[in-house]
Each structure stands twice: as structure tokens, then as C-alpha cells.
Amino acid sequence: MEILLAIILGGLFGFVLERAQASDPDKIIGMLTLRDLHLMKAIFSAIGISSLLLFSGIALGLIEISHLSIKAMYPGVLLGGALLGLGWALAGFCPGTGIVAAGRGRKDAWFFLLGGLVGAWIFTLQFAFLEQTGIFEPWFGGKATLVDTGAKGTTALLEGKGMLVLALVLGLIMLVIAKLLPLRPGQKQEP
């Protein structure tokens, strides 16, 4: 059953990323050089909509809380995020969109995946050393969220009543950002 879900959900995600043009390096670089913010608007609206529905679902008891998974915060998140940003801008792919682009038949994406496998393996071999540097020491209590999700082992930075309202406000802020960002900065607006 779980494998069937993996095929359906993975297939859907791959299809949607391709249709959103997220697997097109020209669109990614266009976003990162702030010429074409189609993808940035799509990303912000996606986070806003899914967050609104997720927290509404949690409040209504429709979401199995054990399905949530909060990633820990530690210094390596910042350094790793920065490096991902560097490679992302250079290649025009991130791991997910690289896979989709390869499936779409882009040869450069296969080179990206090959590089990714090399990078991931180098990290795997260096992990024991990196662990001693303190780069994985938790910040903000590790698995921290702004709004309390109720997920096991997580810390909520903001506590008290009105958490659902706060979550909905955060979701709406994402949507407002998505709406306000110009599609093509520096050019006449298209509808």
C-alpha cells in the first residue's frame, strides 16, 4: 500500500514540478536573477495554501499528527543551505527539480544527478568527522517550530492561545507576498 502511495504521490509531485516549470533551469536562473519571479510567486503561494490547509486540518483533527515531521535546527542548516544556494544558482537545479528534469529528458540534469551522487557520498564519508565539529549542535531546542503543531519531540517558540490564528496569519502572509511580488520586475506588468 505504501509503495502504491509512493508511486502516486511521487509521480504527481514530479508531474507538477515539471508543469510549474520548476525543472527548467532558465526559469530557476530567471528567478534568482530577479527577472522572472513566476516560480517565486508559485513557491510562496504553495507554502501559504498548504500551510493554511494543514493547520486548519490539524485544528479540525483531520490530520494524523504522527505524519508531521519537523527537521532540527543547527548551524549546519545555515551553512548547508548557503552551499545548496551556491550550487543551485550554478546548475539551475535543486535535488527534486534535477530528478524531474532528468525524467523530462534533459542531459544536463543527468550530469547534475551524477554530481549529486558524488557530493552525497563525499558527505557520507565525512560525516563522522563533521559530527565532532559541533556543526550539528541543536539551536532553539532542535526541532523548533513557530506555531505548536503537537508533533512529538518538537518545541514551539510561540506558545499560548490563538495558535491557529497565528498559523493562519503566517499562511496568509505567504499568500500576500506571492501576490505582491512583481512577475517581471523592471518590465511592464503582464496580466
Place this chain on the structure above:
Amino acid sequence: MKEWTWFQAGLALAASFLLAVVLVKPIGVSTQFVIFDGMVARVVQPSLVEADASAKSGYTSSNPYLNKSGGKYAANIAKPLNYGFVFVLAMLGGGFLSRILRKEKSLKQIPDVHELRYGSKAWPRYLAAFIGGQIVLWGARLAGGCTSGHMMSGMMQTAVSGYLFAAAAFAVAVPTAFLVYKKKGDA
């Protein structure tokens, strides 16, 4: 073919991420690069991952990274038909399906931004993609996730790590993209 608007794309992406959480767990991709590496490495060195009833996952590895969290990665390497790995394989299929349904005859292989500045030779583009891939996946593993897991799934759940990851990624990606791909003479 008429492309989706940003809002249509946002809705479809939101549906993908939400459905995944409702039915199974948040979407994540970059871990599977390690899993695939492990599968390949295990062919060369079968002792890398071994069954161990005393481990939480039922498997251990001589590599500390593959052995962490009770051998979770080791177990996935030993059993390739697991949710996370099949999910990523299905993403390849999803990209393929989308292209087939587009009915486009040709696919431009070299991105315009690359060609404008570096020409239409293939190997410089392949090299950039290969080196970029190394940096992206090394960074994603250090951060414990990538654009899917940290940025989208993380920020959806208001994870602090998600916001800070996204901030760090864009803070470096934007100036890098300007440096590497902005045409000379462009404003």
C-alpha cells in the same frame, strides 16, 4: 501549450505537499541520493550494510552516517522498495509523463542563460551541472534537507529550520546567479 499561471502552479504544488503529509509524511528528496549511493557501494562492499536484529531498524552499517537513527538509512539501502526511494523514482516518471503529454518534438538542452554567456557547446554546461550537483547535495546533506524537505515541507509546518534554510539558500543563490549568468552590459 499554454503554461500554468503562478497561482495554478502554486495550487498544484500545495496539493502535492499537503496530500503527501495527509497520507504518509512530508515530501523530501535529498536523502535518497545517499540511499542510492549506499546501494551502489554495497555491491562493491557487501559488508557495508548488514542485518542486525539488535538495531532499531534491523540493519547496521560500518559507516556512521548510514548507521545513525538506529540504522534507518542502512535499512533503506538493504530494502530498495521503500517509500522514500520509490517516491523519488516516481518523480522521474512524473517528469517523463509530463513531457510526453506536452507533445513537444524537441527539447532545448542548453539553457538560454548559459548559451548567452558561455556559448552553445555542451560540455561547459554539463560541467556546471556536475559541479553544481556536488555542491547542492553536499550542502543539502549537511543541512538535513533540500528545497523540498526544508523550504517547502518545513515552512508549511512553520519549522524554524525551514525559514532559516530558505533565507541562507536565497542569500547565496541570488548573488551567485547574478555573478555567473548576468550578461555583460545588463543592468
